[in-house]
Amino acid sequence: MTLSYRQALKGEEKTTSQQSLQGTAKTVIIPVKGMSCSACQANVKQNVASLQGVQDVTVSLEKREAKVTYTQGKVSPEQLVKTINELGYQAGKPVEAKK
Secondary structure (H helix, E strand, C coil), rough: CCHHHHHHHHHHHHCCCCCCCHEEEEEEEEEEEECCEEEEEEEEHHHHHHHCEEEEEEEEECCCCEEEEEEEECHHHHHHHHHHHCCEEEEECECCCCC
């Protein structure tokens, strides 16, 4: 019984940690003009993903956008836009993704 109880407690702790992470995570969609090939797509994804606080990045060449999940307080949408612009692309205004 004790082992099951401990396992249950660990499960609760894990859930609590995941919830607190989700509470500070935000997802934005950033329009990106100027991407013309898969190398462009990979370049944007790699550079945005390298920023501290970025949890996930999906870049769509077809939709011409980047979907970025990040931790608030570690990186801002403005920093994401700046990084994309510094690569030579034109990042539009970030829009919060609908859940």
